[in-house]
Amino acid sequence: MRISSGDPKVPVLYHVERTRTGASFSVRSVKAVQHGQAIFICQASFQQTQPSPLQHQFSMPTVPPPEELLDHEALIDQYLRDPNLQEKYRVGLNRIAAQEVPIEIKLVNPPTPSQLQTLEPKQMFWVRARGYIGEGDIKMHCCVAAYISDYAFLGTALLPHQSKYKVNFMVSLDHSMWFHAPFRADHWMLYECESPWAGGSRGLVHGRLWRQDGVLAVTCAQEGVIRLKPRVSASKL
Numbered sequence: 510m511r512i513s514s515g516d517p518k519v520p521v522l523y524h525v526e527r528t529r530t531g532a533s534f535s536v537r538s539v540k541a542v543q544h545g546q547a548i549f550i551c552q553a554s555f556q557q558t559q560p561s562p563l564q565h566q567f568s569m570p571t572v573p574p575p576e577e578l579l580d581h582e583a584l585i586d587q588y589l590r591d592p593n594l595q596e597k598y599r600v601g602l603n604r605i606a607a608q609e610v611p612i613e614i615k616l617v618n619p620p621t622p623s624q625l626q627t628l629e630p631k632q633m634f635w636v637r638a639r640g641y642i643g644e645g646d647i648k649m650h651c652c653v654a655a656y657i658s659d660y661a662f663l664g665t666a667l668l669p670h671q672s673k674y675k676v677n678f679m680v681s682l683d684h685s686m687w688f689h690a691p692f693r694a695d696h697w698m699l700y701e702c703e704s705p706w707a708g709g710s711r712g713l714v715h716g717r718l719w720r721q722d723g724v725l726a727v728t729c730a731q732e733g734v735i736r737l738k739p740r741v742s743a744s745k746l
Contacts, residue, residue, distance in 0.1 A: 630704035653694035666712030
């Protein structure tokens with residue numbers, strides 16, 4: 510849970526409480542502190558691997574493989590070269606293109622410029638960390654997946670509204686993750702995102718990270734504050 514903004518120039522002090530240590534499950538509560546104030550609270554649960562006949566999962570969506578899709582940079586360039594793209598989208602795409610992101614992204618079924626005004630609060634994209642992480646410790650891959658899971662996640666709630674409104678303020682309140690199966694964060698995974706509800710200046714999003722072999726690796730949920738302001742149309746005078 511994010512409580513307040515952090516200061517990248519100041520060290521973070523982590524207070525860890527051993528809330529529970531059991532034979533099968535353990536819980537740790539973590540509080541991140543800067544300037545004497547809590548900025549972040551995390552509760553992490555751990556389980557010993559246990560066999561069980563209770564096993565099922567949803568089916569992975571049928572989508573084109575990442576090798577058949579444009580990468581994020583090429584897709585944005587394609588949008589920007591479209592003379593019919595509205596200026597409000599052009600400004601946002603240029604801003605995204607200028608960002609350096611340590612993950613690779615390939616959007617599934619990207620909308621055409623004419624479809625940008627009628628989007629559902631759903632999106633899917635292939636994603637992986639740039640570079641090689643290796644087999645290593647699964648905890649490293651979980652940390653990278655936590656970073657990946659936050660990218661464009663809350664923005665899913667904005668998709669039906671972005672033609673009429675722009676973001677005035679947006680920040681995460683709660684972000685939860687459940688790890689189901691081993692995975693490699695430097696291998697392609699399908700990120701399936703949807704927003705079942707938004708209201709009261711808040712948005713709720715659900716997400717699933719799928720391995721390429723169809724195994725559900727991670728489930729995510731996030732709620733955030735989203736305050737919008739109307740887009741001002743350019744004067745025709």
